[in-house]
Amino acid sequence: MRQRWGSAAIVALGVTLGLATVAHGAVTTSPGLAKADDASESKVENGSEAKPVNGAVTKSANAAESKPVDGGGTMPDNGGGQATWTGKDAASYWTPKRMAAAIAPAHGRPQPRHSVVPPEAEALATNPGAASKLSPVARHFDGIASVGVLFSVDGNSKAHHCTASVVHSPRGNLILTAGHCNPGSRAAFVPQYTSGAATQPYGVWAIDAVYDYPNRGTTGAGADLDFAFATVLPDDQGRAIEDVTGGNTLATTPGYQNDVTVVGYPSVRNDPQDRAVRCDTRTTRLSGTRQLRMDCGGFYGGTSGSPWLTDFDEGTGTGRIVGLIGGLNGGGPKGPHSDRTSYSPYFGPEILALYNRATQDG
Template identity: 30%
Template sequence: MHYPDIRRAVTVTASAALVAAMTLVGAGAAQAAPDERAAGAATVSTATAGVSAAARSGQGVADQASNYWTPERMRTAISADTLVEKADSTSATALGPNGPARSVPAAAPTVSRKAVDKKAGSGMGTNVNASATVGKVFFYNPSNGGNYVCSAGTVNSGSKRLVMTAGHCVHGGAGGTWMQNWVFVPYYNYGSAPYGQWSAKSLTTFNAWINSSDLSRDVAWVVTWPNASNQLLVNVVGGNGIMANYPYQQFITILAYPAAPPFDGGWQQYCQGNSYQSGNKMAMNCGFTGGSSGSPWLQGYSDATTLGNIDGIMSTLDGAGVNRSSYFDTAVWDAYNSLANVT
């Protein structure tokens, strides 16, 4: 089994560079939700996870989605890191702390995990261990028939089933529709899946993303099915905590699967440093390319437990190498709470 080092992307310093943002994976065809953006609300919509005609094999929806992903389809799935013109990178929505600081702690796995190597960095400064809570996402876009990749991370909750990723990794945004054949592969390693594949049961994101491609709400949650042994995802790999209404400036560790050059999407990459405010978003100068969308921005990441607290989700990359995340305010906290016990 191939366990390369996690490569350290950069030690981040603050920058004022502002360039038009690009989403890190593609979008698709029409399906609308109630437009709450004009009223300033931040509501969400949820859809039952669907499968494409090509995936209709197996005993149930979870098996159908998982069986769709042959090694060849995984290998050739793409990250569409081209500018999506409809994505609104200049939202006028003013985001910042709008309530008390809130958090839920991380949770260690309760199921004995199989032994896997955790290689450190490549010797460029502080070493960072890979995390089984972070993985690669594969999904089918019914709008254009393409297979795509994102990143994602587990989050602790009462259900022990939640994954967090970017809104554009579950829905195509304005004029788009819900993605299909959605699976999460924690600790993906050049085709190896030591913790299996976890199929989506439901997909949730903000209506501001669905209707307006508003990147200030480019956040999503996925409820997963149990595995074949009836185990729950967070019990198997652990779950990160989540925090909201904290300052923009945090010491952050990003673990991601950037797939566009100079990366290859085969293994977790990391970037560490201080986040900063860029408009109404959090920003870091990581240069992570397509495929890293949806990766967790982890505050307080522990190299010993390989757990942290999700304080952002990778959304965009600009021409200056700046990655951005939606700011986690009360709307994000409320959405998380509405899903925390959903099974």
Template identity: 30%
Template structure:
């Protein structure tokens, strides 16, 4: 181990609520490494393909009215991908001083500010949530549903397998440097696969939230939706979006990565990895295939989930197969 990083075969994320502050700890969602043993070890996701679970766990969201003041939003901690000390662990050349700005979208981006507008700049948003009395931030995007109120994100942005469900879960579409141009939408019901809620299996680190209206308006009517698919061919060109908030990013702007993802080389999950420098706060942001940079429209086929400790440059996202279809089927009817 180097500088507190976990072995290559173990995914890791930022310390969750209840973890020692600033420590580099194994994510509650991480599959066990080859050397893990004993009671309490997380089951390896390598066994997931043999019996993909389809059960869905549902929860009625709890909100404290007026909880998210501008000050609380500014203090919320990025949840999910990288520890606070990541800058010291990366080679200086690997850490950009700020999100690069380009004049037009690129098919090969490792983490630049989204230079265009289009639908993706409206449908993608920042998420604010509380787990175990600690405030966090994630990312999410709108998808179609009968209620016109559904967003998809990472499972760990909705519930922690040990600490329980998030509270005060709030989605701000089109978030821009503190601006909320399309309103603020609170969650009313939340959904995750049982494989996530019971054992924190990264192959199923996906969640969905049905939202309340804001000012009498449904979120889909306000910003539109991105398509979603569950049988997409793997390895296709994708554009991944999110609001990374750990350095060198500050969570105030929409950032994207793009390229062709590859299978998990450690075979610990069914996820695919994309070259991407985005940091914590981007968890739950959408991966769009068939994406048109001119219109900002595409099809959600994954979300940002985790990074391995020996490879800070690759973001992993779960495959949207039958279990995620079952999740969507239930959530879209809420």
């Protein structure tokens, strides 16, 4: 039977660690929870869902010998047979040319015809009164510095496959995404990703370690644990990412009904414009679960990990994170029009314990 928790008071996490009172050992949960087998049903880019990491932590510096990557080259090696992965490496690997190649459609495959705007939204042009009958629709915009995309090098060098956001932390080096988005041992985070740009506005940052629950999943009780933190290495100037982009404050979910701003990046195969989308909407409870639901069109595959922000400040581009796209089925219902409804795990003691672990180790 799924363990349930009452609604917690808002606990904003500042620069100290004392707010997360769950014991360090609580990060490990009971084995045997189910996990979705079909990544295409989630809001992660098709086929890129990673397996849970052993012990809840993966250090990219511990990766085995260098592996061949795009074009037959190898990742940097420290001379002792151990692969290295630094911010400079990430920026050098994910060049504008390589990013463009990664998001290009396969040979002979036509560009998707659908865009981020659901068809019924077009009815508003001729029938403005229909607006009250429709769910909100995400709109393209230029993005915000504290939210970006994940690129992975391990396996196939694919398009950006998930969304992540910078979270305020003592060292200023933490990002948050969905647990099923585990990016692998060689991955990069690109804040306010700009498709086709010669240089990214806030650079390309190497991910160092990933922290998640080994038993997280996208079905059953594991769906309530579908979130993960990752530490990001400093850039070549020694700066922490939060010092460059700013960060959102992690908070426990105050209840099932919240006014939120949701920012994400649909994958290019789902949204040919390859731009950030934003929606301002209100959450409700996903019936029969300990999860939140929000209705807004346009959150296709690639938006897993998108933060749900309350008290969003237009000036700083930051707010308090009380949820993210993840949870049941990888963040949304199955079947047609799944982009119009998104889910989020309820943020309670479990995510605070994981945050505590990530900030102590990282």
